Amino acid sequence: MKACIYARTSRHEKLHTTTKVARQIAFCMDLARRFNVTVEPEHIFTDIELTGDLLPACWAPEDAPSRPALAALIAAVEEHSIARVIVHRAENLGTTSIVLEALREEFTANDVRIIASREAVEDPNDPTEQFALRILSPRLQFDTDDEQERRNRARAKKLEEIERLRAKLARLESELGQS
8 A cells, every 4th residue: 555754844843854854754654664555755745844724735825835745745645646644743734724624625535544653643732733633533543454453353342242241131130020
């Protein structure tokens, strides 16, 4: 399965932006290996010193500040060149509802999932990250397909056990009522 990486630093992170982007990419490459997806070099998209409230260049008015790498990512999604977007943090994709909801719709229309590490994105002290998670949650994937399948099988077994216990309880209550 083909995937891409999106890394971004904002204008507020001017110090060591290339180091931060390199760390994000390395983190995402580790996720790609864990999820057994392929990331081609041309599918590593980076926007440096651009805030998450900026629209991708393909959606922004002409001459307005925008994020060109996010526009290239969207083009790859629309060309069906990728099926997964790997990010270090969900807020890297956007920080406003306009951007995040439009991306969610774009990813949904093209059956693209966002791969992220649960540990990296679950920061209760970061409201921007929590906001991005709430909007993007239908497209987020924290577990590999195998892990998700195992979890679904375990859940199904537990539900079967609950139904078996309910039937037994109903039978016992019936016996009590007859005595």
